[in-house]
Amino acid sequence: MADNQTSLARTFLAGLWQENPVLRLILGMCPTLAVTTSVQAALTMGASVIFVLIGSNLVVSLMRNLLKPHLRILMFTLTIAAFVTVADLFLKAYQPAMSAKLGPYIPLIIVNCIIICRAEACASKNGLLVSLADAVGMGLGFTGALAVLALVRELLATGQIVFEFGQKVTLVSLPDVPLFRMAGMAMPVGAFLTLGLMLGLVKMVTGKRS
Amino acid sequence: MIFAAKKTFKGGVHPLENKHYTESCPIEPVPTPRQLVLPLVQHIGAPCKPLVQKKQTVALGEPIGRSDAYVSAPIHSPVNGVVKDIALASHPVIGRTTAVYLEAVPEENPPRIPQPQRFDEHFDPGTFTPEQICTAIQEAGLVGMGGAGFPTRVKIDPNPAMPKHTLIINGCECEPYITCDYRIMLEWTWQILAGIRLAARAAGCQTVRIGIEDNKPEAVKAFEQALSRCRCEEDIQVVVVKTKYPQGGERQLIRAVLGKQVPTGGIPPQIGVCVLNVATCAAIAEAVVFQKPLTHRVVTVTGRAIARPGNYYVPIGMSVQDLLAHCGGLTERAAKVVLGGPMMGFAIADLTTPLTKTCGALTVLTREDVTEPKYARQQTACIRCGRCLAVCPEGLNPTKIAHAVKHFRMDRAEQYYLSACIECGSCSYVCPAHIELAGYIKTGKLLKAREKKRLG
Amino acid sequence: MDTFETLLLGFLGIVIVNNLVFTKFLGTCPYLGVSGRIDMAFGMGCAVTFVLALAGTLTWLIDYFVLIPYGLNVLRYVCFILVIAGAVQLVEMYVRKFFPVLYDSFGIFLPLITTNCAILGMCLFINLWGIDNLPETVVLSVGAGLGFTLAICIMAGIRENLELADVPAALRGAPITLITAGLLTLAFMGFAGMIR
Amino acid sequence: MSKLRFFWEQSWLLLVSSLVFGVLLAIADTAWAPRIARNEVEKFTRLAGGMLPEAKRFEPLASKIPVDAGKGKTVQVEVYRAVDDSGRRVGWAFVCEGSGFADKIKLVVAADAGFEKLAGFGVLSSNETPGFGDKITIPGGFYQKQFVGAPAGTLTLVKTGDAERIDGEIVAISGATVTSQAVVDILNRYVSAVRAALQEQGLLTKE
């Protein structure tokens, strides 16, 4: 039992750091780059991914013994797409501003490698609990990485962290000096550069792998 | 003349010529040293096996090493003396190799004096059959004296698969400092001409071109006069080529003289050409007419750090140390001792290294000659200026090859035609970052050869 | 003539000005992963172009003739991805069986493409931009694929050079590729607004 | 027969899941569709209402107005009449769009009851560069303010000028001339067409 618990915990923690999908596995780059202009968008994206991950991991885990090889990919994508559609509808209904901002990147969760990867590597081989732990761990790891990235970018680009729920709430506000008003950080350049430097930093901290 | 002066190839460099140290020094014989060391590898091809034993006495001109292989040349004793040992000795190119150590009594071996006056305009090559010429050349142990040391007989032997029609005589001497070929062209004109006519006859070449750089008008004049006196201007002509390094490289010379290109990775006979150095021709004449083996050659000893620079007629096997001592020894300023010229020569570390058949010069460079960045090895990053591409006479991309070699990416190096490099060093010479491009390329060739040996 | 001009401008626009990779962050994974060598990158680019043309057309047909008329917008994502995944799998098997040479040079990239957001993303953008005719759809899809090919080939060229560069150890691989990608987007901003 | 059976054995999971997911998605959609629709309407009314504070309701006109949207395309514009509690007409509002610097810009434009002066514009969606073109989206920003009370005729964009003065001259956002010009162009195209159509239909008479 205790053994079971540690393995669950390990599965969970792996997603946070050792196998962090963004920082270590370098998967799912497109949303990572596209939605990290604001922390709020990043968090919304993260939440959606967690939801989809949990859903797809659970369903795949349930039907893991019933899969036929030639239809496997099709089953996965079908499941994932269904959950993504639900997430998308939900955001459209309850978070219209965010939904508009994230645009097509929410449906693109369908093809985010992380999700298929987890379905294939974990859920199709493990029971419900492990799959769940994996989904939550991976999802949080993804969200965390996105949030940090967005934090850096939003601060350097606008000098502020702004959340919008009906009205704007400014959480942080830095002085109006050029260093904190580099609009370029909100553009694609900023996304690529920040992520590149962050990956470099992580690699430096963890020591290079082969 | 004016048109001819333009003849050249694309690329190349023009280092300071510095021929003034020795160009007016007549060839001078040196006294026989007490010890001579004759490496059994002095040519491209199969190494010789010793024919003598320890303590055996040998006579001047007696063969002491030979191999049965076709691509090979025997080695002869330059002195009357005793075999002291057969052991490893330093070799300027391949490191330690088996050599015959000879001991000679200088009194019994007076300096050998060259005798070019024995040839004149009345020489008739028709008295020798091509077979006779070839055999004489082989027996005399002749190898290319222009630097590569390829057995001359192999080059000259008619080959039905690749018939030769043109003989090009390499009198360019494009390396800075060196003047040995220049001096023999002035002093041994008739002997060289005799050798040329013998070689042309043996190889079956109707056309002969003598390529001489336009910084040697005296040599051009000497040959033109000689040619008009013996009435062979029809077949043999002097071609004046532009003074530029590496004009003397055979692929470059062929391009300049004939406007033809030897295929990459191919050899001159493929396009019907044979290239011989002037010193080789002189040796051919001696070998064929007087049956004299190759035991001595002219060596230019030169450089700012040499007390008595000059052109010396030296027994093969004499050590660098002894020759330097004869020329007044090294001065304090000497920084590099180079066998050959500064562009392609080998910097040697061990001064006991003997001189071999292919060594035409001993250049001693000072720190200033080497140039400070190179001396202090201040190599910086390649700034991709493209100078190395512009000067490469073979049209290669030296920086790409060097980078690939540096990172052990032999596949990439080969993609950039690593093996087409003639190692002329023009690229290293111009590189503002002072990267040893030619050095890397050479390393790459060694790595490749090793890999090939390991795999096959 | 007018439609031709529209198509041409749309095509150039999607290849250069609104390049999927540089401006929309689509297809980043293969852009980072398969850009190590130019020949690989080119193969990948060709495969993406082919699949985009196929998927763009199929999904547009489904969208325009089924989903929109019957108000089934909710099924867009599911239908699109099913069609893409199924079609790609089918084409891959087919090419592999009958055109082994073709398969080796570009078919091997096909499985990689199902999970590549350039395909689904472009199909969704075609819907989002309200493209209402087939020719424009095809031209835009092919253009998007060629734009991807351009981007990944440029990246591959740069990476082949970087492989022999003195990049700090921690930045080798993905990090420096990302930084390069960032500077590339900066360069391609020069085309901004040329065609819209 | 066994072929069918084999097929079913291999594929039942896919078929069943398709059915189940299809139904589930449809249900989710049906449940949320009204809310999603309302969100859009809300956004419109919020923007238009902000510009026409007296308005309580927006009523669509019976027929749509055709506007030449350039490139030979004509769009049908739904124009709303803003009315206050008493049913009095207080202004007009409609949605219009055109291409900006990066992508399409979608605006809500409002005018006063007589369609003589603009009541301003609001941005429904735009994808302009942050820090540049997206300054048009700042509600109450200097750019948007210039349109409040501007004449409902042809506007012109100038690079330098007095942004405080309300007239037909709109001062561009520095460094984002293209976006500024795009907004002015969209307005010029739609406002005059809509106004002409309303006049033609006799809807602009004093109430």
Add this chain to the structure above:
Amino acid sequence: MGTRLLPEETCENAGTDMIAATGMQVVWLSALLLTGLGVVFAVVLLAASIKLKVQEDPKVEQIHAVLPKVDCGACGFAGCSSYAKAVAADASLIGRCSPGGAATAAKIAAVLNLQISEGGAPKRPIIHCRACRQDKTFYAEYRGIEGCTSANAQPNVQACAFGCLGFGGCVRRCRFDAIHIIDGLAVIDYDKCTGCGACVAGCPRGLIEMVPFTHEPMLVVACSSRENGKTTRAMCAVGCIGCGLCARQSDVFTVKDNLARVDYARYQPSEATETARQKCPTKVIVFRGKGAPADEKVSKAPAAAGAAS
């Protein structure tokens, strides 16, 4: 804001002229469409999977089976099956799969049945030289390209043409940080060495030999010089002079070309070998391998330069 809602009827202005569906209709239309797609793909793919099957190399298939099959391209290959093919052909590509991580790498290794050593005794490298910088004679200073192959192309910088150059050609080949240059001599750290043999190709002088370690540690002759004894002595303080003392103690040692060698296959530690080790005048017979005693260096001043001749 709530007060300014539109009248109900304006809510549904989207796509009104289409055959819009509502409520129950959406449900059954959706079910129909999706199931229809399902049937189509089920039929087509099933047929395809039977008709279009391609035979694969079983090893490749096995490797493919342990890969994550995400086809993400992170390995630099075109998807999992390309990577599987590549790894099967070149084992050094193991570990490129980032989603799979170390676990997958291990599984691939298992599939490829990689063996670190063959037979009983593990093969490990021995460097046949033990001369540090101060033990050797140098004629000049080498200022060329760093690296043994390049340095070796400049003959006779160091008098001994056989000994270690100390530019680390081998070090660069070792991916396990198991060789280091200490005082101008390459030294193997046998605790880190995996016996992969990559270092052998790095040495231009052929100093490194892969040898079956039948015993641990084991005696070796750490020299390669084929110069005669006198010259060797003049050049190097710790070179084998070919005196034959060791061969007289034990027949494990043989002397050929002025150089003693150990017959590793027959090597047995014994009194005789120990005597040989102690009697060696230049102390060139030393222990190598795991647990070898520290190499106490004989460090005499080398003879004067040029004394070789």
Add this chain to the structure above:
Amino acid sequence: MFSQIIVSPAPHTSQNLTTRRLMADVLIGLVPAMVASAVFFRFRAVLVIAVCVAACLLSEWICNRLRRKPNSLGDLSAAVTGVILAMSLPPAVPLSVAVIGSVFAIVIVKMLFGGLGNNVFNPAMAARAFLTASFGAAMTTWTVPATIDSAMPTVQASNVEAVTQATPLAWSKMALKGQATPEQVHAQLKDVFWGQVGGCIGETSAAALLLGGLYLLVRKTITCHIPLAVLLSAGIFAAVGRLLKPDVFVRPDFHLFGGGLMLGAFFIATDPVTAPLSVRGKWLFGIGVGLLIMLIRVVGEYPEGVMYAVLIMNAFTPLIDRLCHTAPVGGKPHV
């Protein structure tokens, strides 16, 4: 006795040219333009140049320290980057923005890629592009020559009107849009040549740049291929445009002397690190730069295209190198 002897691979001598000398020559070549900038923009120009150079040198020093690499300030390449970046900034640029640009140029664009010789993009131009993306207003505020001094370090939006002026290229763009006639624009040609116009610090005086460019050519610091290709292709493009539409296109000489084209052709496109290696490649690169400059000037969003043209062609450099990778003299070896 022989310990003084060294050994290294052939050749044993070399040209005495060094990277440092090359870079020093570029700096010397830039002197006329720097003098001109000091004349037109007074002390402000000197200040911006000094700040950029100092920030570049400092960044490079710090990077080397962090990577435990030998100090490389001696090769002067960072100084060249600093000067060229400063030359490409508007005189009124806030100094902090100049510093951000310098750090970006050296750290992100140069040192992260491995330092001198390894960078893919021209550091100065990439940094300028980043600044343009980030500080659009500050990067497009042009001051009238000789109206700015160090007393006016920052030019805010409020006091812009007093001193700003349309640059020659803004004029030509207006002509393209029919807001001015080419003849009105040509009236400035003399000023454009000598430099009495608004614009970036280093681009005002075509005469000074030509002088410096000639110096580089004479010293063989650069080869003529890239400048010639840029000038020719841009000139021909402009001439064709003028021929086809004389009512909106300004004359080619105006295009050549206006804006950063001279600076770009002689000092920026010629940056060896980011240009192709071979002569053929250099021609292609130069033609690409020239055409892109004109394309951006004519149909693009920006009045000036040098920066983006150079960056775009930088991206293509590896592909050009590959394309121009020829078989050796004597043809491909048969294997």
